[in-house]
Amino acid sequence: MGHKYAAEPFKIKSVEPIHMTTREEREAAIERAGYNTFLLKSKECYIDLLTDSGTNAMSDNQWAGLMIGDEAYSGSVNFYALEKAVRELYGFKYVVPTHQGRGAENILSRIAIKKGDYVPGNMYFTTTRTHQEMNGGIFEDVIINEAHDPQAEHPFKGNIDLKKLQALIDRVGADKIPYVCLAVTVNLAGGQPVAMQNMREVRALTNKYGIKIMFDATRCIENAFFIKEREEGYQNKTIPEIVKEMFSYGDGATMSGKKDCLVNIGGFLALNDEKMYQKATQIVVVFEGMPSYGGMAGRDMEAMARGMYESVDYYYIKHRVEQVRYLGEQLDKAGVPIVKPVGGHAVFLDARRFLPHIPQDQFPAQMLAAKLYVHSGVRSMERGIVSAGRDAATGEHHYPKLELVRLTIPRRVYTYAHMDVVADAVISLYQKRDSIPGLEMVYEPPVLRFFTARFKPLPLK
Known part of the structure; x- marks a missing residue:
């Protein structure tokens, strides 16, 4: 018997019913939401691929951990369980819990960045760059050029371009660069991984100048799987061994536990420098909570640990990545334009090629996400010009080379049958693509506009 995919490495113990809405109901819902899928109600969505952040299904062991939550105001036993996990799996000395990843980004930006500093990174992420800029930093993209080409089949499109990083150091001086922000994987490039060799080379370069490396560790387990699969010398390494080596090249990390830690809320800032840790504990008290719980309940720290x-179980992460890949392969075979190679957490539709008749300033990815919802009940999200925001100095739109719609797969939530439904929906919509118009933005918040901006359709030209 020739199965198209491997069975899930888990049994289903509890289910949540989902219901399909009518097209008329979805048309009314998207209009109420201002053509922004973030503003839809979850009950209005059939298959919800808005994000993999906090949408994970927890295991029976994690649910059991909730029952031993120690909600002491200070010194919770669950904090020490989390600290132990971070030290054993990631190798960092100090842990500051936060309510989620952006809490860690806020603290790191406040303690490390001075006005006028430059923060190089392998492509921006929305909340990361916002925190950097709000604290006076200037983001500088130093990712390899292939990352901006959705068709490039480079196995590690998340890599930092060492020449770009060196050029920035030469131009502004090492004392103006507090740290390199190294994301593993790179979300906005399509969930693309970073090679271990590249991490070593970046570490060697930054060591020459005393520049720190701070990981965005959000999807580090996916990155480790790609290293095992693609990088010479790592096929026989375990996922924990690869993760430990990855973080050995850094000085700290921000972590959104809502992704690769398999929970619904929480995060942390991990550090090796004691002085930075002391500064972080002073800031966390102001914005989050005591240093031994930050923004988290004890039970949530236990579930995260x-x-x-x-998350480092090989069979879990193999299934996770291959399920995403399965969806991508179906779309690619049908001629639907996607980012290649398929990343670890999502399939990204290339809205530029999907809707070539819509100019970028008419928000093609935003409209594609809205139309996919109306067409099928599948909720996705825009990752293009709306997410990129505006230049802080000029007020003009950032015009990213990648104009994408992200089909983000929650962990341990959907089956391969759900992937078939999504694939069929995207393929059938692609066949009707010429009938899709652009959008006009009618409400724009000043910061992180993609969450709450509202739009209305333009006439089809």
Whole structure:
């Protein structure tokens, strides 16, 4: 018997019913939401691929951990379980819990960035860059050029371009660069991984100038799987061994536990420098909570610690990445334009090629996400000009080379049958693509506009 995919490495113990809405209901819903899928109600969505952040299904072991939550105001036993997991799996000395990843980004930006500093990174992420800029920093993209080409089949499109990084150091001086922000994987490039060799080379370069490396560790387990699969010398390494080596090249990390830690809320800032840790504990008290719980309940720290150990199981992460890949391969075979190679957490539709008749300043990815919802009940999200925001100095739109719609797969939530439904929906919509118009933005918030901006359709030209 020739199965198209491997069975899930888990049994289903509890289910949540989902219901399909009518097209008329979805048309009314998207109009109420201002053609922004973030503003839809979850009950209005059939298959929800808006994000993999906090949408994970927890294991029976994690649910059991909730029952031993120690909600002491200071010194919770669950904090020490989380600290132990971070030290054993990631190798960092100090842990500051936060309510989620952007809490860690806020603290790191406040303690490390001075006005006029430059923060190089392998492509921006929305909240990361916002925190950097709000604290006076200037983001500088130093990712390899292939990352901006959705068709490039480079196995590690998340890599930092060492020449770009060196050029920035030469131009502004090492004392103006507090750290390199190294994301593993790179979300906005399509979930693309970074090679271990590249991490070593970046570490060697930054060591020459005393520049720190701070990981965005959000999807580090996916990155480790790609290293095992693609990089010479790592096929026989375990996922924990690869993760430990990855972080050995850094000085700290921000972590959104809502992704690869397999929980629904929480995050942390991990550090090796004691002085930075002391500064971080002073800031966390102001914005989050005591240093031993930050923005998290004890029970959630316990669930996160247990999820971290579950996440490095090879059979779990193999299934996770291959399920995403399965969806991407179906779309690619049907001629639907996607980002290649398929990343670890999502399939990204290339809205530029999907809707070539819509100019970028008419928000083609935003409209594609809205139309996919109306067409099928599948909720996705825009990752293009709306997410890129405006230049802080000029007020003009950032015009990213990548104009994408992200089909983000929650962990341990959907089956391969759901992927078939999504593939069929995208393929059938692609056949009707010429009938899709552009959008006009009618409400724009000043910061992180993609969350709450509102739009209305333009006439089809």
